[in-house]
Amino acid sequence: MPDAIKLVGVTKTFGKIIANNNINMTVRQGEILSLLGENGSGKTTLMNILSGIYYPDEGQIFVGGNEVTISSPKDSFDLGIGMIHQHFKLVDVFTAAENIILGLPGKQKLDMKSVEKKITEICSRYGFDIDPKMKVYEMTVSQKQTLEIVKVLYRGANILILDEPTAVLTPQETEKLFNVMREMKRDGKTVIIITHKLHEVLAVSDRVAILRKGEYIGTVETKDATELSLTEMMVGKKVSLDIERPVVGEKHKRISVENLTVIGPEDVPVLKNVSFDAYSGEILGIAGISGCGQKELLEAIAGLQHPVEGSRIDYIEPRTDTPESLIGKTPREIKELGITLSFVPEDRLGMGLVASMGMADNMMLKSYEKGKSIFVEKTEPKKLAEDVKEELSVSTPGINTPVRRLSGGNVQKVLVGREIAAAPSVLMTAYAVRGLDINTSYMIYHLLNEQKEKGVAVIYVGEDLDVLIDLCDRILVLCAGQVTGIVNGGEVTKEQLGLLMTKISGGKE
Amino acid sequence: MNNDVKKLAGSKEPLVRIVKKSSTAMKQKVIVRAASIVLALIIDAAFIVLVTGLNPLAVYREIFKATFETPLRFMWMLRDLVALLCIGIALAPAFKMRFWNIGAEGQVLMGGFATAICMMYLGGKLPTPLLFLTMFLTSVIAGAVWSFIPAFFKANWNTNETLFTLMMNYVAIQLVSYYTNIWRGQASSLGTINMGTKIGWFPKLFGHDFTLNIIIVAVLTVLMYIYLKYTKHGYEISVVGESEKTAKYAGINVKKVTIRTLILSGAICGLCGFIIVAGNKHTIATNTAGGNGFTAIIVAWLSKFNTFFMALIAFLLVFLEKGASQIASTYGLNEYIADIISGIILFCILGSEFFINYKILFRHKSENKEETK
Numbered sequence: 073m074p075d076a077i078k079l080v081g082v083t084k085t086f087g088k089i090i091a092n093n094n095i096n097m098t099v100r101q102g103e104i105l106s107l108l109g110e111n112g113s114g115k116t117t118l119m120n121i122l123s124g125i126y127y128p129d130e131g132q133i134f135v136g137g138n139e140v141t142i143s144s145p146k147d148s149f150d151l152g153i154g155m156i157h158q159h160f161k162l163v164d165v166f167t168a169a170e171n172i173i174l175g176l177p178g179k180q181k182l183d184m185k186s187v188e189k190k191i192t193e194i195c196s197r198y199g200f201d202i203d204p205k206m207k208v209y210e211m212t213v214s215q216k217q218t219l220e221i222v223k224v225l226y227r228g229a230n231i232l233i234l235d236e237p238t239a240v241l242t243p244q245e246t247e248k249l250f251n252v253m254r255e256m257k258r259d260g261k262t263v264i265i266i267t268h269k270l271h272e273v274l275a276v277s278d279r280v281a282i283l284r285k286g287e288y289i290g291t292v293e294t295k296d297a298t299e300l301s302l303t304e305m306m307v308g309k310k311v312s313l314d315i316e317r318p319v320v321g322e323k324h325k326r327i328s329v330e331n332l333t334v335i336g337p338e339d340v341p342v343l344k345n346v347s348f349d350a351y352s353g354e355i356l357g358i359a360g361i362s363g364c365g366q367k368e369l370l371e372a373i374a375g376l377q378h379p380v381e382g383s384r385i386d387y388i389e390p391r392t393d394t395p396e397s398l399i400g401k402t403p404r405e406i407k408e409l410g411i412t413l414s415f416v417p418e419d420r421l422g423m424g425l426v427a428s429m430g431m432a433d434n435m436m437l438k439s440y441e442k443g444k445s446i447f448v449e450k451t452e453p454k455k456l457a458e459d460v461k462e463e464l465s466v467s468t469p470g471i472n473t474p475v476r477r478l479s480g481g482n483v484q485k486v487l488v489g490r491e492i493a494a495a496p497s498v499l500m501t502a503y504a505v506r507g508l509d510i511n512t513s514y515m516i517y518h519l520l521n522e523q524k525e526k527g528v529a530v531i532y533v534g535e536d537l538d539v540l541i542d543l544c545d546r547i548l549v550l551c552a553g554q555v556t557g558i559v560n561g562g563e564v565t566k567e568q569l570g571l572l573m574t575k576i577s578g579g580k581e
Numbered sequence: 582m583n584n585d586v587k588k589l590a591g592s593k594e595p596l597v598r599i600v601k602k603s604s605t606a607m608k609q610k611v612i613v614r615a616a617s618i619v620l621a622l623i624i625d626a627a628f629i630v631l632v633t634g635l636n637p638l639a640v641y642r643e644i645f646k647a648t649f650e651t652p653l654r655f656m657w658m659l660r661d662l663v664a665l666l667c668i669g670i671a672l673a674p675a676f677k678m679r680f681w682n683i684g685a686e687g688q689v690l691m692g693g694f695a696t697a698i699c700m701m702y703l704g705g706k707l708p709t710p711l712l713f714l715t716m717f718l719t720s721v722i723a724g725a726v727w728s729f730i731p732a733f734f735k736a737n738w739n740t741n742e743t744l745f746t747l748m749m750n751y752v753a754i755q756l757v758s759y760y761t762n763i764w765r766g767q768a769s770s771l772g773t774i775n776m777g778t779k780i781g782w783f784p785k786l787f788g789h790d791f792t793l794n795i796i797i798v799a800v801l802t803v804l805m806y807i808y809l810k811y812t813k814h815g816y817e818i819s820v821v822g823e824s825e826k827t828a829k830y831a832g833i834n835v836k837k838v839t840i841r842t843l844i845l846s847g848a849i850c851g852l853c854g855f856i857i858v859a860g861n862k863h864t865i866a867t868n869t870a871g872g873n874g875f876t877a878i879i880v881a882w883l884s885k886f887n888t889f890f891m892a893l894i895a896f897l898l899v900f901l902e903k904g905a906s907q908i909a910s911t912y913g914l915n916e917y918i919a920d921i922i923s924g925i926i927l928f929c930i931l932g933s934e935f936f937i938n939y940k941i942l943f944r945h946k947s948e949n950k951e952e953t954k
Contacts, residue, residue, distance in 0.1 A: 086601075126597055143598075219722045249897075253862050376829060405831035415830070423826045426819065440816050 074137030076231055077122065077153075082131030084117055091117040095131070095288045097281055099231070103261045104253055104293070106273040108306055109283035110509035112467065115266050116158075118462040119233050120281070120581030122193040123155035124148035130202045133251040135231075139205055152281055154224025155233040160210045160216050165461065169204035172223045194225050198255045199405045220530030221252070239507055242361050243537075243570075250276045268509050269536075270299040282306055300373045307511050313518050315542040316560065318525055320353030326498055326529035327373065328395065330384040334377050343379075344366045344553045350498070352390065355520060355530040357561060359537065361573055365553040366533045367418055368428075371501045374415045387394050390497065390527075406440070414496035416487055418503050418533075421476060424487045430472035431457040435490055460489030488516060492523060499523050500531040505539075515544055538565045551575050598721055598942045600727050610937055617933030621926040628925065635912060640922065643911050644904030657897055660791040663798035664857055666888075666895040668870075668877035670798070670805045671849035673886040675728075676878075677809060679822040681734070684746030686874025687753035688847045690867070692720035692854025694757050697865035700781035700858075701764070701773045712781055717855060724851020727753065727843045732843030736836040749875070754867045760783045761866060773863045783860035794860040801849065806888045817840055850874070883931070 077099040084092040092114045109115045120126045122133070133140055134149045142148050144541040148155070162171050188204040190515055201216050208216060215480070217237060224232060234253075238246045253263050253276060267273060273280055280297055282289040282305045289305050303311050312470055316565050327350040335565050336342035342509050343365045350356045356430040358366055370379045373385055379399060386395040389411075398406055406413060421427040425434050435453035443449060457471040464485040475483055484504065491499065501520070505513040520543070524530050534540045544561040549572040559568070626637035633640075648658045670684050677684040701715040707715065731745035765771045775781055786792035807813040817838045821828045828835050858865060876898065884890030902921035909919040 303604060329770075362940070374830075402832060402834075403830065407832060417830065419826070422824055423830050424824045426827055428823055429819065436816070437820065437827070440831075442811055448816050534928050 074101070075099060075134070076135075076136065076186060078134040079118075080132040080134070082118070082121065082128045082133065083129050084114075084121060084337060086127055089275075091284050092121070092128070093286045095283075097288050099123050099262060099264060099281075100279070102260050102262055104257055104276055105265045105291075106267075106277035106280045107264055108270075108273060108280055108302060109279040110285075110511055111507075112285075112305055112479035113283040113306075113509075114286040115283055116235060118554065119235060119264070122148065122153055122233060139184060149227055151228070152228060152229060152230035153233065154231070156217065156220045156224065156235065156237060157233045158239065160220055162216060162219065164209040165207065167205050167207055168202055169210075169218050170224075171208060171219060172204075172226050175225065181542050191222060191226065191371030194222055197259070198225070198252050199422060200252065207512060213240045214242075214248075217241070217249070218252075225256075227259075231264070232256065233264045233266075235266045236268070237265065238269060238506065239271055240362075246272065259559065267485065269539075270302055270510065273297075273302065274299065275344065284308055303510050306509070311511065311514070313510075314512075315514075316352045316521055317355075317540060317543060317545065318521055320525055320528075322525070323351040323353045324350045324390060324393075325349050325388050326390070327531075328384070328386040328388065329373070330386075332369070332372060332383045334365075334372055334383075335380060336368070342553050343372065346550075346553075346555050348548050348555065348558060350529045350531055352497070352527045352529045353524055353546040355524050355532050355543060357540040357547040358533040358550060359532065359540050359547050359569055359573060360550035361534065362571075364550045366550060367502060368553075369550070370415060370502055370531065370533065372418070373498075373500065374413055375401050375406050377439075387413075387498070399544060412494055412496045414491035414494050414499045414500075415490050416484075416499075416501040416504055418506075420480075420487050423485065427476035428474050430470070430474060431461065431466070431468065431486055432471045434475055434486060435493075436458070437490070438494065456490070456493055460486065460493065464489050480507045481509060484508055484514065484516070493521060496523075496528055498529045498531070500533075502533045504532065506535070513539075527560065537569050540569070541566065549573055549575075596943065599939050599940055600942060613933050613936050614930070617929045617936075618678045618926075621851070621929035623728060624929065625922055625925045628921065632910070632918065633914060640908055640912070643908045644901075644923070647903040647907035648900050654903075656789050656791055658896075658903055659795055660861060661903075662892070662895050663791075663794050664853065664861070664871075665877055665880060665899060667798045667849060667853040667856060667872050667893055669884070669891040669895060670801050670888055671846050671853060672877055672881040673805060673888065674809060674818055675817075675846040676881050677822050677886045678818045678839065678842050680732070680744040680839065680843060682728060682746050682843065683733075683743055683878070684731065684749045684847075684874075685850050685877055686730060686870045686872070687746075687750035688724040688850030688871040689854040689857070689874050690724060690750075690753045690757055691723040691727045691849030693858040693862075693865050694753070694760075694853045694854070695723035696858040697849070698783075700863075704775050704780035705778065709780075713859075713872035716781060716859060717852070720851045720855035720858075721848045722851065727849040728843045728847025728850070729840065732840045736839045757865060757869075758867050771864050771866065774865075775863070781859055782863055783856075791860060794856050797852075797856060801852075802888045802892060805849075809888075811885060813839070814838075814905055846893060864953050889943045897927065897930065910942040 075098040077512060079095050079097050081096040082092055083090070093524070096119060107115050112421065117126060122142065123129050124147050125141045127143055133142060135153070140151060142151065159239070166174070169184060169191055174189060180553060191202070191204045193542040194200070195286040200222055202215065202218050202222060209218070211219065217240070221232070235251060241249060242341050246533070253265070256263055265277065274297065277294050278291055279291050280302060281291040282302070284306060300313055303313060304529065315520055319470070330347045332343055333341055334343040358369065360366055362376065368377055372379055375398060387398055396409060417423040426437065431449065432454045434484060435456045436448065440448050459469065460466060461471060466482045466485045468482060477487055478486070503514050510518070520530050520532060532544060541561055541564060546562065547559050547561055547569065548555060548558070549557045551573055557572045583622050622641065629637040630634055648654060649794050651677070668689060671686055672682055696716045698713065699719055703712055703715060727749055728746070731740070731742050731749060734740040734745060735742045748897070755822060760773045783793045809818065817828070817833050820831060820833060821835055825835055862869060880891050880894050880898065883894050903920040905923040907924065908914055909916045
């Protein structure tokens with residue numbers, strides 16, 4: 073049987089940057105292939121070439137043994153290639169069925185009945201759960217993703233490309249997606265999946281293709297691979313995959329939260345009577361299904377939420393040991409008290425950084441108003457930007473290149489670098505390693521441990537339970553805005569955490 | 582890889598592809614821009630010959646003469662340029678903050694209105710320096726009030742600033758219309774204020790009428806450039822413009838910055854009204870701002886809020902406008918034809934920015950490849 077896809081000498085450059093250099097690889101008919109590589113290694117570019125978004129500078133593409141030219145997404149569809157992008161391309165006010173047939177040729181009269189029937193047919197064949205009449209804005213992230221998959225299947229795709237599909241899913245949803253992928257494979261479809269999570273690669277794929285810095289390194293059979301061997305191919309050197317949890321002798325209470333309640337925009341409480349303490353010299357993990365109040369909790373401490381009366385957030389000054397209430401204070405007022413709270417928010421470019429500014433200008437985001445002069449002081453931020461670039465090996469053309477143009481991992485390094493450089497006494501991070509490759513993730517864990525050893529109170533909101541267990545001294549579990557438990561990292565199992573995460577049923581629909 | 586492989590869908594490389602450039606060398610930018618002007622002149626020449634039958638070189642000479650023939654004409658060009666540039670400068674901070682201030686026309690008019698009132702009622706009653714100070718202050722305040730109102734509503738209740746500032750224009754126009762109707766009495770228009778005494782008129786400097794206008798706007802150009810680029814306020818404006826969430830995260834008081842920036846924007850518009858009335862028209866009418874409040878939006882955006890580029894673009898617009906009316910009157914052309922001729926030049930010059938940011942690749946490779954096989 074001819075290969076589903078064969079790439080010969082494919083090269084793509086953007087200006088001076090070589091995104092793909094002479095890629096020669098094959099995808100077999102009816103397999104699940106994982107495409108693995110660090111951030112910026114050219115995975116997405118390569119897949120965008122297959123889906124007709126980019127046109128390669130050089131090289132040949134064979135689909136089913138025939139040489140083809142893919143110069144538009146339509147060509148790609150016609151060849152039976154369907155891509156599910158990281159960011160969904162759906163019309164919010166349309167129903168599932170309307171989104172699926174959008175842009176397809178058809179008769180003048182729209183026969184929604186038969187369209188819906190065909191959708192239901194596809195759904196039952198692969199085990200999807202989707203209502204063709206549901207509007208997209210009513211859907212969860214997982215449902216939207218399912219819809220994207222159904223959309224390409226409806227169009228008759230035989231080769232599916234999924235770009236980091238699990239980044240937005242809960243563990244349960246991920247498992248469901250994997251089942252669907254196995255079902256599609258059984259049906260003879262070819263699936264290419266891009267993911268950073270090695271355990272997912274090992275769990276679902278038949279073979280793994282690895283890219284490094286735009287070069288094709290090789291393809292290995294999944295059954296012969298381990299997390300360690302894959303990481304080494306990806307990074308190009310030996311790495312250790314152990315997360316340390318150093319013990320810090322002296323701990324002091326730094327943040328004390330009591331009865332914290334925050335009402336969300338829809339008049340429902342997003343945090344309900346949350347109470348906990350965070351200590352210096354420890355990493356306090358926060359676990360929970362996404363959207364259970366993690367974001368609001370960190371924002372409340374940072375002064376970006378308006379907790380209801382009766383809530384208490386105290387900061388305990390290390391030198392004088394006196395509590396200082398943070399409730400009702402803006403970020404600036406907190407800073408003016410001499411408290412350095414560092415906060416790495418989930419939305420990096422939309423909240424933590426100014427996307428159109430370079431590293432240098434972003435470094436002074438929280439410190440620009442220092443001093444009496446009406447002018448901003450630019451030499452120090454410049455130096456800091458150079459330091460961060462050097463120490464965290466941020467790959468950027470220059471410290472004045474807009475951070476929007478950097479890859480996800482580098483954006484995160486810039487943000488974390490700035491927040492740590494502020495010499496904080498409390499460091500809060502939300503999904504600090506989301507979307508990051510393994511090498512960068514470990515670098516971040518290491519940085520957090522360093523801060524902990526310096527006596528910083530670190531609060532780490534995470535989604536990977538293995539990492540939470542290995543990294544954190546204590547783990548607070550949130551479920552539907554309530555604390556369902558605070559456990560010790562060294563003593564808890566994944567299953568126990570999972571149970572705590574879903575303890576309150578029906579609390580949030 | 583042999584030739585008899587059946588090619589499937591889209592078996593050809595696309596005819597034309599558009600690729601974004603990562604950076605463009607200075608030399609190349611100059612070449613592209615020069616080429617665009619040459620191209621504009623060629624297209625225009627063809628148009629002129631085909632439609633009007635005139636000698637294109639003679640037409641170009643007329644366009645050029647409209648601005649450069651005499652020192653006086655050059656001063657007129659500068660006078661109009663600085664009026665347009667001044668509004669562009671006023672709009673820059675608001676637009677940089679992504680606040681769509683479409684109300685410059687009204688803000689300028691209110692500034693001019695305040696100036697005219699001072700000239701009429703205080704002229705002769707106050708010593709000259711004090712009169713000028715009063716004119717300056719009232720016009721700046723009038724413009725600032727006109728932009729403060731929409732900014733206040735935006736900051737507190739998130740009203741739509743585009744509609745709000747736009748509607749404020751009509752309020753200003755009606756106000757001016759009402760009072761000029763009263764003041765003019767039986768006359769057909771208000772006429773020049775203090776015609777005999779020239780009280781409240783900008784003095785001649787270095788032998789020209791508009792020197793003071795030019796100096797004020799030149800200083801503003803430099804100040805606004807520094808304000809946006811090097812001050813803390815400028816930095817706050819950039820952050821708020823990019824993302825309000827980021828601004829709040831950084832501890833910036835978004836409400837305060839919004840209102841402060843709009844007061845500045847309106848104040849400079851008011852100042853522009855002062856310059857136009859005291860330094861040029863010496864009267865007030867509903868068309869005193871003359872549409873510059875809207876043209877300046879183009880000036881501000883095309884220059885990406887760099888005030889020095891704004892001066893260049895304002896020059897280009899005024900130069901072409903003067904040229905168009907010159908050829909219209911010299912050759913007895915329909916004004917629209919004159920506008921098309923100058924419009925082609927503008928189109929080519931602005932269109933060249935596309936070639937600076939993108940490159941176009943034509944199909945060539947697949948043919949070559951087959952030859953080499």
